[in-house]
Structure formats: structure tokens, C-alpha cells
Amino acid sequence: MASRPAVEAAPTLALEHIDALSRAAGEDAGILAIRREARARLTPFALPDRANHLWRYTNPARFLPDGDPTAQGPADVSPTWRLDESLSVAALLAGGALRVVEIGDAARNAGVVVEDLHRAAADGFFGTVVPAAHGFLEAINAAAWRGGVLVRVPAGVSLEHPIRLRLVAGDLMVPRVLVVAGEDSSFEIIEGHVGGGAASKVIGVTEIVVGAHADVRYGLVQRWEAGVTGHLTARARVAAGAHFQMSLASFGGTAFKADVGAFLAGEGARVETFGVAMGGEAQHFDHHTEHIHEARKTSSNLDFKVALTGAARSAYTGMIRIAPGAGGSEAYQENRNLLLSGQARAESIPELEILTDDVRCSHGATVSPIDPEQLFYLESRGLAPMQAARVIVYGFLDQTLGRLPQTTRERIQALVAARLHTE
Amino acid sequence: MASTPTVADIGSDYNRRYGFHDPEEYFMRTPKGLSHEVVEAISLLKKEPEWMREFRHKALDVFLAKPMPTWGDTAMLSEIDFDEITYYVRATEKQETSWDEVPENVKRTFDRLGIPEAERKFLAGVSAQYESEVVYHSVKEELTKQGVIFLDMDSGLREHEDIVRRHFATVIPAADNKFSALNSAVWSGGSFIYVPKNTEVAIPLQAYFRINAERMGQFERTLIIADEGAKVHYIEGCTAPVYSTNSLHSAVVELIAMKGARIRYTTIQNWSNNIYNMVTKRAVAHEDAVVEWVDGNIGSKLTMKYPAVILKGERAHGEVLSIAFAGPGQHQDAGAKMTHLAPNTTSKITSKSISKGTGRSSYRGLVKVRKGAHGCKTSVQCDALLIGGAARTDTYPTMEIAEDQVRVEHEARVSKIGDEQLFYLRSRGIRDDQARLMIVNGFIEPFVKELPMEYAVELNRLIELEMEGSVG
Secondary structure (H helix, E strand, O other), X not given: OOOOOOHHHOOOOOHHHHHHHHHHOXXXXXXXXXXXXXXXHOOHHHOOOOOOHHHOXXXXXXHOXXXXXXXXXXXXXXXXXXOOOOOOEEEEEEOOEEEEEEEOHHHHHHOOEEEEHHHOOOOOOXXXXXXXXXXXXXXXXXXXXXXXXXXXXXXXXXXXXXXXXEEEEOOEEOOEEEEEEOOOOEEEEXXXXXXXXXXXXXXXXXXXXXXXXXXEEEEEEEOOOOOOEEEXXXXXXXXXXXXXXXXXXXXXXXXXXXXXXXXXXXXXXEEEEEEXXXXXXXXXXXXXXXXXXXXXXXXXXXXXXXXXXXXXXEEEEEEEEEOOOXXXXXXXXXXXXXXXXXXXXXXXXXXXXXXXXXXXXXEEEEEXXXXXXXXXXXXXXXXXXXHHHHHHHHHHHHHHHOOOOHHHHHHHHHHHHHHHHHO | OOOXXXXXXXOOOHHHHHOOOOOHHHOOEOOEOOOHHHHHHHHHHOOOOHHHHHHHHHHHHHHXXXXXXXXXXXXXXXXXXXXXXXXXXXXXXOOEOOHHXXXXXXXXXXXXXXXXXXXXXHOOEEEEEEEOEEEEEEEOHHHHHHOOEEEEHHHHHHHOHHHHXXXXXXXXXXXXXXXXXXXXXXXXXXXXEEEOOOOEOOOOEEEEEEOOOOOEOEOOEEEEEEXXXXXXEEEEEEEOOOOOOOEEEOOEEEEEEOOOOEEEEEEEEEOOOOEEEEEEEEEEEOOOOEEEEEEEEOOOOEEEEOOEEEEOOOOOEEEEEEEEEEOOOOEEEEEEEEEEOOOOOEEEEEEEEEEEOOOEEEEEEEEEEOOOOOOEEEEEEEEEEEEOOOOEEEEEEEEEEOOOOEEEEEEEEEEEOOHHHHHHHHHOOOOHHHHHXXXXXXXXXXXXXXXXXXXXXXXXXXXXXXXXXXXX
């Protein structure tokens, strides 16, 4: 066995603190039961084993809270956020509470519900996609989360404008997001992570339940300040005939691990995951993606691009699993890494586990520097070397961004461009 | 099994603690199970030098101290009962020098394996391992004249102790993994090849291996050294009869390609479906050297084998070309490892696997580029073919890149036999079973064409056999 983090590194999490937190937030008995069950899993032996490749490149102890995670006091934040852009919903989670909820008229009339997860009627959804058994950090979240939002879009509702959630990191943030998309609903939702500072920690969990024939475009955009150490888990369960698209964009923080994916649970479900990560200086990124095909005739596609400068480090592990009963399925997975400096490092482990024969699957991964011929070509057109490099990096990432829905795409493109100009 | 030694025990005082007790009793076959007494018996029987005896004892301590792998097919691994295995068996007492002197029953076995008279004349040397000891060994006269050494490992140690001692276990130390430690403790047989500077061995050197006694492990140790500018192709082929209890095969193969040398190592593994095949194969390629592993895995119950090349010198090239066929109940856990330590090194891995029935094949690979190894290029290509709804295939590639001026590529594809392909062939009047066989043969063709003709024929026959009854 590989070495495990020291026992004393495990967080202390007193049961009475959990009870007090739950009571103060006005939760019902169901949510408290889930908290207690999750707390029972938090033994030092449940810490991820670093011999397992999913944690080989990142020490899980980095993400553990420094003290009692329920001690995250309501921070003094007074953010203001108005519906100044075309949005269906704007919601803001900060300082351990849902601070702002703005719902546009069209969405309100259609019956879209956005409420505090602590007091929401989330039975049958909460904890079903990312159970506490998912992992150690997910169990910490399930036991001690504070500040959550439930977004529920009724069946048949199609929203023209996106739903935007903004999560502002404090010293310690353990947020929880639950999205329930009714049958035949269609919308775009963006979860943006911002804020934080030196020594900030975030342990976030997002669950998305996609009803039959629904179409959900979900964006997870992480642009924390330097100094944040954060772990985000996002999973969708996608029912028959539904389409789920995830856009993942990672820019900020000092150490970031993302564990994202989808269960293709119903026949004909389709999932796409498109991601870009830009790392510089001493940033450490670790992305894990999973597409789990559980039903027949499901298809998934994944395209994840990483560009690294400075002494940045990226680890990518991807899993496509096709269960024995999931015949007639297709899955594609692609991970490309661009190393822009001699100090940058990239690890890539794209994995396949195929348990039935009636499938088409492929995956590819590359790690390479900027093609000198491309550079030469652009320089011959009068671009300075720095400009030429920017154009190439932008082009590399834009192949993936071009596949995103418009609002998310424009936002991420702007962030990429801003980042390129500060390098 | 003996109790786990503490660290302080390792490497000291073996003679007093495990000194040899009763040589006669173990002359032909050691008792079942593994202990320092068994290791002592093997070493004494082979009249080995002291350093090798020490090496074996230390390796045994490492083996006992190391846990079983916690990755891979742990369910199958846990079925291995190390106490039920005989670690050393000798079929005949002395080395044969010519074919005529080989015992009749052994010859019959070789005939069934298909080493014809004509082929013997054609081949440079036949080193056929029958049970644990090499019984037949002939080296063509020109090779001897060229200065090429081609011996079984035991004779190699006796006759060329200086070369063996300099290189033995330098590529794969005993403590590399649990099974290399086991091999280091009880190894017997295998080949020792030394090709002098700028010498080209024009014809492939071959050795047939064979397991014959029930519940008996076979632990060959092969060491091939190609000196500067030398060139050699070694072929290892295995078959084994079917037995009712499981048997363990754990070889260690070390290749050293000096500056500008070229080594190709071809294996066709067709152990019977009750054998655990845990092999450690690794090569070191110095400046401008080329090492190629051509690796076919057809048989065994569980194979875990990841041929590796450490690209140590500038412009070295490593290549692994492998196929795996996992029939019902089999798990072929194979792969490749390339470690780029020097600048401008290149590597290529091509892996093809077929899973049929409840068969499972896994590709497990590692491509590692160390900081400073600029200008490296590496590509990995994995293709998997699935036949039957219960078949399984896994791809576990790992790429660790610490240098920006490199190109690393990995691609994998999984598919079943296409209905369109079958339809096309049927429309040409080809029967269903033949059509499937044609598609499978087409799939593995890049591998087959790298084999010498007689092996290609043998492999095609094997695939034909394995594919029988796959319609429906």
C-alpha cells in the first residue's frame, strides 16, 4: 500500500456541530440523516489511496479543511448582482449562504424554482447523483455543506436565456448545487466560481438530474484568485433520450481538482463534455472526467484541451465505461495538451473499460509544444513571436470552444483572450 | 509460506540460518512451496558462485516482504497459491550436445510442437527448455566463430561469470516487483546471449519453452547483451499441455543494447489456459540503439506483461508491437512501457487485442518523458476487437510528460466485427465463420507480417483454432 496521509490530517467534524448547522439552516430530517450517514464514512481509512491513479498526481490531503468544516462562519459579504445581462436566473452563493436570487419574468411565469437548498423539497434528488459514497471529499461535503441552491426547471419549459450561478469562495466554502431538469425542458446553466485568496479552500458538489428528452447545457467555469485550493465534483444523471452538454473551463486557483462526468442512464441518452484548462506559474490542475454508459444506444463525446505555461502542471484522467447491457453505444474521448514552457508538465491517462461488444469507442491523447512550422508561418506574416504564440494557443483552444453554446462560448473565449494577454 | 522477515534480516547471515541440509533429497525436484531451504537447494545443485546464492536469498526475502499487486486482476491474482507450486524440476541430468542424444519422449514433444529437422538446420541454434533445465542446445559453428555466445542461463553463469555478473539484474533488479523477486530467487534456465561488437547475427536465434510437470512453476531468466553496433533477433515461443491445476510462469527478460546495437525480441506465448503468466521484460537502449519487442499473447489464464524500453542514450528507439487474444475465461493484461531519459529518443507502441466470449483483454501502458529529454517523439496506438456480448476490453494508458519539446500521441479504438464487413464478405460467397476469421486475420496482420514465416503460419493456425465456433 502506498503511504496514506497522516491520520491527524483528517478533519474533525463533531456530530453535534452537524446537528447545530442543520437546525440553524432549518433543514428537515431527511437532509440531516444524509449528513449523519456521510459523517459516518469519514474515517481516516476512507481517505483516497494514492496508489490509485486518480490520486497519483495530487495529494488528497491538500483539499482537507484546516479545521472543523462546519465552522465556516457566515462571512460579511454584501454583494450586489442585478439582472443587467439577459439572464433567466441570477443566483449568488457566498459566505455560506444563498445571497441573491433574481428570476426573470419569463422564467418565473414558466414556474422555474430557485431556492435555498437547506430548506428545499429535494427528496428523491438530493444525494442521488453524487452520494456520500462517491469519495472522501464528497462525503465531507455531504456531511458539512453550507450554502446551497436548488434550481428546478419544470417539464416542457424551454428557457431562452441562461441561468447563471455565481459561487464566491471565502476562507472555506463547502457549497452544494442541485439542478433538476424536468422532462422535455431545455436550458443553459452556468456555474461560475470566483473569489477566494491565499489559503482559501473549496469543496463543492454539483448534482444535475436530467429528465427524459431534456436538453441541458451546463458550464462549469473556475476562475478563482491565486491561493485557492479547491475540489469540485459535478455529475449528471441523464435519462432516456436526453442531451447533456458540459463545458468545463479552468483558469484560476493554486491547486484545483475537478471530478466531473455523467451517467448515461436511459436509452438514447447523449452526453458531450468539452473542456479547456489554462495553467501558468505554479498552478496545479487535476481533471478527471467520467462517461458511464449504463443504457443501450447511448453516445458520448469528450474533448478536453490543456495549455500550460510557466511551471504549471496538469494531470488528466478520463474514464469511459460501457456496462454489459449498454450495447449499441458509441463513445469518443480526446485529450490534447500544449506545453508552452520547459517547466510545464502534463500527465494524461485516458481510460476505456468496455464490457460489451456492440460498441464503437475511440480515444486519443497528445502532448506537444507549439508547432514551429505554424510559428514560422505566422511570423512570416509579420506577427511578433509572442503574438504568433497567442494566436496558436487561442486556435488550439478555440477548436473545442467552437462547439459550446453561444453565451458560454463567448464568456470563455473572453476569459481565454484575457488570460493570453497577461501571460 | 515463511513469515515475513523484518528489514534487518534481509541480506545477512543466510548460511547459518538456511544452510543446506540434504542435497540428495532435492536432486531432481524441490518439494512444493517456497523457502530459503528450496532456494539453497537450487543454488547448491547448480553449484553457483556465492554472489548468486546471496542474490537468490535476498530476492526471496524481498518476495516474501512485498504484497501482491493491488491493481490489475486482483481476483485472479489472489487464486495463486505459492505453496502449491514446485519451484525446481529437472527433466534430464546432463546437457545434450546433439539432437540424437535427446531422449525419445522429449523429442516427441518437440515434434508435436513442430520443430522440423529442416528447420533445425536452418536455425542458428535451438535451445529448447523442457521442464526447468535446458536439455538440448546447439549453436551453429559460424556463430561460435563470430564470437556470439548463445547458452542457457545456467551455463552462461558457469562459463561467462564475468559478463553475467556485470549485467545480471542491472535492468530489472530483484526488488522491481513481487514476481521479479520470485524469479530472482528461484530462476532456472532461460537464455544467455552475448553478441560482440559490430557483429550481426543474420538468422534468428530461437528457444522453445515448455512446462510439463503438473503444478510446476517455470522461472526462466534471459539476458541478452548486444555490444556496440551488434544486431540480433531472438525468438521465444511457448506452448504447454493442459492440466487441471493452475501453474505459475514468471520469467525475467533483460536486454541490453549498447551504442548503435539492435535487438528484436519476438515472443509467441501460448501457455495452456490454466497458467498464470507474470513476466517482467525490460530493455535498456543506449545511444542510437534500437530495441523492438514483438509480443503475442494467445494462451494462459492470466497474463501480466508490460515489455519496457528505457531509452537511455540519445537517439535511441524503442518499439513494442503486440497482439493479445483473450478467449473465454482468459485475461490478457498486457501493455508496454517507454521511458525517455535522453534527448531525441523515439518510441512507438502498437497494441492489438481481441476479446472473445467472456475473455478480457487490457492494455496498460506508460510513456514517460523525463525533464531534459527534448526532441522526443512517441506514439501509442491501441486497437481492440470484441467478439460476443460478454467480452471485455480495457485501455489504461498513462502519459507523464515533463518536457515541452516533445511529441506524444495516444490513440485507441474499440469495435466489434462490423456488420457491413460481414455483409460484404458474405455477398462474395464467403461463409460466415470464414468471413470472421478473415476479418480477425486482417486485424492482426500488422503483427503477423513482422514474424518469421514459420511463426506466422503457426499463429494463423492458432487464431483459426481459437476462432472455431465463434459464429452466432
